[in-house]
Amino acid sequence: MEWQVIDEKIKRWMFEAREMILASFNTKLDINTKSNRNDLVTNMDKKIEKFYIDHIHESFSNAKIMGEESEKDALQDADGLFFVIDPIDGTMNFVKQQDNFASMIAIYQNHRPILGYILDVRNNELYWGGKSIGVYRNFERLDAPQDLTLREGLLGAGLPMILNDEYHFQEIARETSGVRMYGSAGIEFINVLTGKTLGYVSRLHAWDYAAGKILAEELGLVVQAIDGTDIDVLSSKVVLVSTKSANEKINEIIKA
Amino acid sequence: MEWQVIDEKIKRWMFEAREMILASFNTKLDINTKSNRNDLVTNMDKKIEKFYIDHIHESFSNAKIMGEESEKDALQDADGLFFVIDPIDGTMNFVKQQDNFASMIAIYQNHRPILGYILDVRNNELYWGGKSIGVYRNFERLDAPQDLTLREGLLGAGLPMILNDEYHFQEIARETSGVRMYGSAGIEFINVLTGKTLGYVSRLHAWDYAAGKILAEELGLVVQAIDGTDIDVLSSKVVLVSTKSANEKINEIIKA
Structure with a gap:
């Protein structure tokens, strides 16, 4: 499958997810703890993960998925497409700051990484790219950073x-x-x-x-x-x- | 002196300072160290401080000033207006990130604090206010934050x-x-x-x-x-x- 086909869908889903997350700022969150009192999960983490998973299953019926909050397929069992999902990364910041958090998706094909997406939700900046594609902030291609000591x-x-x-x-x-x-x-x-x-x-x-x-x-x-x-x-x-x-x-x- | 007279000037100077700082991103900075290798001062710190001080002297001829990079008047010697200036706060971030730094001015009258200004330069957000005035982000009044434990x-x-x-x-x-x-x-x-x-x-x-x-x-x-x-x-x-x-x-x- 051409990466552009996948890329076009992922970007649409992520910007839709962003709208859902921003809208949630006006609602009361349902917050629970996981491994410890500072490891949080909210109804929005679960809702966004389900949103991504439903779309993936619909568009790529044989894809395997590893999501932070639900399905845990393994890369070695995924012969075709494999999606790794973090619906809201930095849930503590999401809850306490409504800022400084991200939504992330990584995609593998035949066990090899092909595409990565990190959406800075608050600033509406999508960092995306992959092997031999380059890395972009929205539409702007990023240069390699300086090799600082x-x-x-x-x-x-x-x-x-x-x-x-x-x-x-x-x-x-x-x-x-x-x-x-x-x-x-x-x-x-x-x-x-x-x-x-x-x-x-x-x-x-x-x-x-x-x-x-x-x-x-x-x-x-x-x-x-x-x-x-x-x-x-x-x-x-x-x-x-x-x-x-x-x-x-x-x-x-x-x-x- | 009415605080509004001072306030109107400070805001004008700070937004002018912001333009100078943003313009400097396209120039090569002259960077020196102070107390240790991570305590930096640049030509822009000095330029912005001088810019503020020149304007203060021009508008308030008897004012005393404490600036990070130059004049060090003392509050107890300042019977009228006293200005405390940090032209670029977070100089390391200014140099390394061109983000996450501020420009700050505090104003005292007759030894008492009257006005404070913190400009988030990159985001163009001025946090300002004072005793019995309230605190604002640009034109929006801020509520007191929740008393979190x-x-x-x-x-x-x-x-x-x-x-x-x-x-x-x-x-x-x-x-x-x-x-x-x-x-x-x-x-x-x-x-x-x-x-x-x-x-x-x-x-x-x-x-x-x-x-x-x-x-x-x-x-x-x-x-x-x-x-x-x-x-x-x-x-x-x-x-x-x-x-x-x-x-x-x-x-x-x-x-x-």
């Missing part, structure tokens, strides 16, 4: 990385120009794609990084699991996306 | 507070719904004013918090120096702005 840029980080000094990230933080925490993997990936930060590190689930990884690698950034294992869309692990130079230095410090 | 909201923090566990802020961080780091006191104050975070804590200079303090207190938020000393515009110290409820809980933990 660790000292030259800002690092996005999940709080536990710093709080618990996981993988020496306290020392790594001190080497940077500063640390930023935006509370949404999607927003953090966008910042790395656009060069606002040189990297981002956090413990992530597949749906948190699948789309970002596709876009980041197309722009020459490096995405790795900190423990050295291959990244796959099945497990949660500490994931680092960064410039090549920062990646080398961070690995030096981790292994020192 | 520490567990109910997000906390903005400067990295050293967490990294060095200053004043038990690692434990305090774990009590919140999450920590955010935006890298600009002005942007962090805006987030507290609008309820996106329940508070913000960081080691700050007078020009970092003078405007935010005036606006925060007008909205019923609490601003305090963590060491219990009075806040004044002369010294740098760890400053906490937050909801009343969060302030009480944080002080409980600090003193435990």
Whole structure:
């Protein structure tokens, strides 16, 4: 299947999802916790995920799907199209800020990544692209970010990385120009794609990084699991996306 | 002097300053370090500060001024008008992100705070107001944010507070719904004013918090120096702005 056929549908669905999310700001959310009191899911996460899944089943009847809130097909069982969905990434920000959250979809064909989408909902900016397609913000093609060294840029980080000094990230933080925490993997990936930060590190689930990884690698950034294992869309692990130079230095410090 | 006379001028100067800052994105910045390699000053910080100071001297010939990059008059010596200026707050973000930075002015008359201004430069949003005037985003009056408890909201923090566990802020961080780091006191104050975070804590200079303090207190938020000393515009110290409820809980933990 031509990627343009899929792309046209995904963009339509995501902008429709955006309208539904914005409309929800005027309604009372139904909020529940998952793994801990700060791991939230709302009726809107579930509604948007179902919206995407229904459309996918309708348009691509044999597609397999991994969604944050529901279906959990596995990439290796998906011979045709495989969709990884994070309906609202940064649910805490969605609830507390009504800002700084994203909606994300990653698409694989025959086990290979082909398309990634990160929608900055509030700012109405869709970051999308894929292998040999390039990466775009809405209609504007993005250049590869500068290959900043660790000292030259800002690092996005999940709080536990710093709080618990996981993988020496306290020392790594001190080497940077500063640390930023935006509370949404999607927003953090966008910042790395656009060069606002040189990297981002956090413990992530597949749906948190699948789309970002596709876009980041197309722009020459490096995405790795900190423990050295291959990244796959099945497990949660500490994931680092960064410039090549920062990646080398961070690995030096981790292994020192 | 009527506050409206001052207000009308300040707004004009700040929007003119904004145009100068945006225009500078297309030029090469001249960047220098101050107290350490991550404490930056650019030609634009100096240019905007001079722009404000020249206008203040022209319009209010007896005014005293404390500017981040130049004049350092003291509040107690200022019998009439006293201006505290931070031309570009979040200079690192200005340099690395061209986003997430502010321009700030606080105004005192006869030793008392009367007006505060925080301009989110990139988003063209001016947060302004003062005692008995209210607080506004451009033309829209802001309601007081909800009095969230520490567990109910997000906390903005400067990295050293967490990294060095200053004043038990690692434990305090774990009590919140999450920590955010935006890298600009002005942007962090805006987030507290609008309820996106329940508070913000960081080691700050007078020009970092003078405007935010005036606006925060007008909205019923609490601003305090963590060491219990009075806040004044002369010294740098760890400053906490937050909801009343969060302030009480944080002080409980600090003193435990």
